[in-house]
Amino acid sequence: MPDTGRDTFEQEALVHLDVVYRVALRLAGNEADAEDLVQETMLKAFRAWHQYQPGTNAKAWLLTILRHTFINLYRSRRRRPETVDVTEVERFTVFREVQDVDPEGTFFDRLVDDEVLRAIDALPEEFRDTLVLSDLEGLSYAEIAEVTDVPVGTVKSRLFRGRQLLQRRLYDYAVEMGYIQRRAP
């Protein structure tokens, strides 16, 4: 007799609950919505478990469901992150500014986790999602392409710009807090 898949669901899907929760927290922006989002995601995943191909990437599959659930149900409730003029994202300007005083970027380590997470949350959405999946959760370019439903080339470009934009904002914040002196003009 075939079981309901409860056991395999627990073994293959529920083990990724922490990742799903952390990504949900970044998407939703607060703990209450993140928990609702995770619960809804896991229920949808459980009901669709027969569509999952055993041995494929359960984490990416769950994160895809999470993202769709967020877009359908929650995004309108969240303050929309700003859109960004891409010309704002200039390349390597932070390094040019710090290369004489802090070429190894030690000022980053003075930023505390909450400051970094706030800066990530404030990124434009498509940059934020890509960066969270890559740099906080360690997904590969191919996995991120699957979850966010864009080509790998788009993932690379968003990641490049998202990392540069975040770096610029963290640097500006570090200057403001006195963690590093801005180079004299």
Place this chain on the structure above:
Amino acid sequence: MSDAPRRLDCRAAADRLYEYLDGDLTPADEAAVRAHLAECAGCFSLFGFESAYLRFLDARARARNAPPALKRRILDQLLLDPGDADSP
């Protein structure tokens, strides 16, 4: 394929910055970037700085896990749900 890596200028090396640091380049492209870094002090420093930045991001935000109460709620919910039992 020749033994010597392809030559890249600074711009071309910088275009491959994150793919290089993420380990996502083909072996030939990776060798070309590495060869450029060996002879260009400016790019070598830039790549070192960006590598430190990625290590810094990696060290952040992994600490939080789903609250135990949420895990229990989900398990309870799954027990009550018929799930995909009706599916083939």
